[in-house]
Structure formats: structure tokens, C-alpha cells
Amino acid sequence: MNKIFADLPVTIFEAMSQAARDLNAINLGQGFPDDPGPLDIREKAADAVLNGYNQYPSMMGIPELRQAISTHYAHWHGVQLDPMTEVMVTSGATEALAGTLLGLIKPGDEVLVFQPMYDSYVPIIRLAGGIPKFIRLEPPHWLLPEEAIRRAITPKTKYVVLNNPLNPAAVVYPRENLEMLARICQEFDLIAVCDEVWEHVVFDGRQHIPLISIPGMRDRTVKIGSAGKIFALTGWKIGFVCAAPHILRVLAKAHQFLAFTTAPNLQVAVAYGLGKSDDYFFTMRAELARSRDRLSEGLSQIGFPVLKSQGTYFVNVDLAPLGLNETDEAFCKRLVTDHKVATIPVSAFYEEDHVTSVVRFCFSKKDATIDTALERLSRVLNG
Numbered sequence: 320m321n322k323i324f325a326d327l328p329v330t331i332f333e334a335m336s337q338a339a340r341d342l343n344a345i346n347l348g349q350g351f352p353d354d355p356g357p358l359d360i361r362e363k364a365a366d367a368v369l370n371g372y373n374q375y376p377s378m379m380g381i382p383e384l385r386q387a388i389s390t391h392y393a394h395w396h397g398v399q400l401d402p403m404t405e406v407m408v409t410s411g412a413t414e415a416l417a418g419t420l421l422g423l424i425k426p427g428d429e430v431l432v433f434q435p436m437y438d439s440y441v442p443i444i445r446l447a448g449g450i451p452k453f454i455r456l457e458p459p460h461w462l463l464p465e466e467a468i469r470r471a472i473t474p475k476t477k478y479v480v481l482n483n484p485l486n487p488a489a490v491v492y493p494r495e496n497l498e499m500l501a502r503i504c505q506e507f508d509l510i511a512v513c514d515e516v517w518e519h520v521v522f523d524g525r526q527h528i529p530l531i532s533i534p535g536m537r538d539r540t541v542k543i544g545s546a547g548k549i550f551a552l553t554g555w556k557i558g559f560v561c562a563a564p565h566i567l568r569v570l571a572k573a574h575q576f577l578a579f580t581t582a583p584n585l586q587v588a589v590a591y592g593l594g595k596s597d598d599y600f601f602t603m604r605a606e607l608a609r610s611r612d613r614l615s616e617g618l619s620q621i622g623f624p625v626l627k628s629q630g631t632y633f634v635n636v637d638l639a640p641l642g643l644n645e646t647d648e649a650f651c652k653r654l655v656t657d658h659k660v661a662t663i664p665v666s667a668f669y670e671e672d673h674v675t676s677v678v679r680f681c682f683s684k685k686d687a688t689i690d691t692a693l694e695r696l697s698r699v700l701n702g
């Protein structure tokens with residue numbers, strides 16, 4: 320058996336969702352909304368299942384969706400992508416990430432990875448024979464540290480993986496920080512693999528800046544997105560990869576043997592969704608920001624030190640000032656067992672040199688779910 324996978328635990332998201340089911344707890348762990356998603360987009364998918372084409376589509380994705388992705392990014396970010404040679408549809412961002420890393424990395428290549436990191440990156444880097452080099456981000460700002468990045472680079476460094484907006488830290492990276500990373504990529508001839516699944520889930524008027532849009536990065540960036548997060552349809556698993564033709568050609572070779580293609584009916588519906596008016600996206604952000612505020616204010620009132628969330632479905636609490644003498648993992652275990660609220664310990668997003676005081680809460684839930692969770696959490700700090 321392959322040790323890389325045999326030695327891995329079940330993901331923290333799966334483990335916490337299972338604990339929530341077993342213990343009948345409110346699940347503020349794994350990131351998904353507790354509503355069925357936008358009705359018009361679901362109706363498009365239903366219509367495409369009944370009346371549309373349901374056989375294998377092109378392995379690159381249906382042309383309407385590739386065009387819609389290209390038009391969407393031109394409109395929102397001024398990035399011009401040729402839909403035929405620079406855009407590919409995948410079975411979720413997870414497949415896009417796996418195909419990208421497997422397609423690019425050669426044995427011995429070093430890959431810079433920022434911790435906290437999404438859990439799928441490192442096993443796939445290792446499967447490809449790559450060597451992850453970890454750079455630690457820290458609360459409360461979680462910014463990319465130039466000195467540490469420069470220290471981690473060797474002649475073998477070939478790639479950097481960036482997740483922006485960052486799950487779990489809920490940071491939307493500012494332009495200066497991205498420009499610093501872009502300068503380093505150009506100075507050391509690195510390709511950036513950008514996991515931007517949370518690109519539309521940004522709050523308070525913030526703008527997501529794709530690294531591919533920074534001067535000099537157009538031909539050395541792989542941009543990965545997911546309809547699951549853009550439309551709050553997390554189970555759909557429709558992802559996108561955008562990159563210059565000479566890169567995308569290689570990623571397509573990996574994709575053809577990983578998933579090969581993706582449900583055509585859902586692709587039709589996502590193509591429709593990407594063309595929705597700006598208002599739709601701004602309303603979605605405003606509604607989620609309201610839920611963020613409801614949970615954040617409730618947690619603060621209870622006495623939890625809340626780190627402000629700039630984007631994603633998540634808000635974090637830093638336990639350090641509370642002096643609980645308990646790791647995030649022990650705290651989350653106690654929360655789900657004794658108080659019936661499932662959350663995610665942020666240390667699970669570190670491979671080494673863990674930050675062990677931060678706990679992630681998912682707020683993309685109905686008001687009643689948030690309120691019941693807060694009521695239960697109100698008993699945590701006073702015994």
C-alpha cells in the first residue's frame with residue numbers, strides 16, 4: 320500500500336461531520352450552507368438533466384461553460400483568457416488541484432506551501448515526488464512573510480501554492496502582499512498554483528485580486544476556482560482551471576486520467592450562473608456578511624476573542640488570551656461532545672510547527688442554527 324495515503328487520518332472535515340451526526344450536534348465544522356442553493360441555477364440543472372445532453376461531454380468542459388468562465392473573469396478581473404486553450408472544467412477544485420500538482424511536479428521539485436493549508440495539497444505533492452517546504456502564517460493577520468519565503472527558496476524550488484482568500488484564516492490578501500509574491504515568483508522563476516475557490520466570498524467591499532492578474536504572472540499562474548463556493552452548491556463539484564496554453568495542455572493530460580470529464584447538466588447550470596448580474600454576487604456577499612456578523616457578535620458577547628473574517632464561510636476564535644490550558648483539538652473535542660457544536664481545530668491545517676490556539680466556525684447557516692449554536696456555546700466558558 321502507498322504509505323502517503325495509508326498513514327493519513329480521515330480528513331478533519333469528514334471526522335467532524337461524522338461526530339456531529341453521531342452526537343446529534345450542530346455542525347459549524349465542514350464548510351457548507353444549510354440551504355439547498357439558488358433555485359434558478361438548480362432549475363437549470365434539472366432542465367438539463369431532463370431535456371439536455373447527458374452523455375460524455377468534451378474532456379475540457381462544455382464550450383458554453385468555458386466561454387462563460389472566460390467572460391466572467393474578463394468582467395470581474397479584467398483577465399483575458401482564451402476559452403479554448405486556457406480554460407478547463409474539472410470535477411471540483413480538488414481534482415483541479417490534484418491534476419495540476421501531478422501534472423507539473425517532477426520528483427525532487429520543491430514546492431512552497433503556506434500553513435495553514437487546505438489538506439489535499441501535501442499528499443498530492445508527495446505523490447508526485449515533490450518536497451513541500453512549509454512557510455508558517457500566524458494570527459491575527461496571517462500575511463505572507465517575505466523573509467520566510469526567501470529563506471525557504473533553494474535552486475530546487477519550482478512552485479508555490481497560494482490559497483486566496485485563505486481557508487481557514489478568512490483573509491483576503493491585499494495587493495502589496497500579492498505583488499511581493501509575484502516579484503519573488505519572477506525572480507526565482509516559480510509557477511504559482513492559486514486555489515481561489517473563495518474568490519466571490521469576500522466582505523465589506525473587499526476585492527479579490529487573482530494573482531494571475533498581477534503584471535508578470537499571466538503565464539506563470541494556474542488559477543483554480545469552484546462553482547461549489549461561488550454558488551453555495553458545495554456538492555456539485557464543478558471546478559475550473561485557467562492557465563496559459565503551454566501549462567494547461569499538460570494539466571489536461573493529468574485530468575484525462577483522473578476524472579476525464581464532469582456532469583454536463585451541472586456544467587450547463589454553472590454556465591448560466593456565471594452570467595448572473597453583479598447584483599446577484601453582491602447580494603450573496605451581503606447575506607453571508609450578515610451571518611458572519613451574527614455569529615461573530617454572538618461569540619464576542621460570550622467572551623471568545625474573535626478574529627475578524629474578511630472572506631470565506633468561516634470566522635476564527637483565538638483561544639490564546641483565554642488561558643484555557645487546552646489545545647484547539649481538545650477544545651473542539653470537548654465542544655462537540657459536551658456542548659453539541661462541531662467546529663474545526665485550525666492546527667489540522669498545519670503539518671509542522673502548528674498554531675494550536677485557533678478554532679474555525681462556519682457561519683453559512685440559517686439564523687436559527689447560529690442562534691442555537693450560540694446558546695449552547697454560552698455555557699462553554701463558565702464551566
Ligand code: PMP
Nearest residue numbers: 411412413437486514516545547
Ligand atoms: N480548496 C479550498 C481552500 C477549499 O476550501 C475547498 C473546499 N471548500 C476546496 C479547495 C475544494 O473545492 P471543491 O469542493 O470544488 O473540490
Ligand code: GLN
Nearest residue numbers: 330332333348349350486
Ligand atoms: N472546504 C471545506 C471546508 O473547509 C471542506 C471540504 C472537504 O470536506 N474536503 O470546510
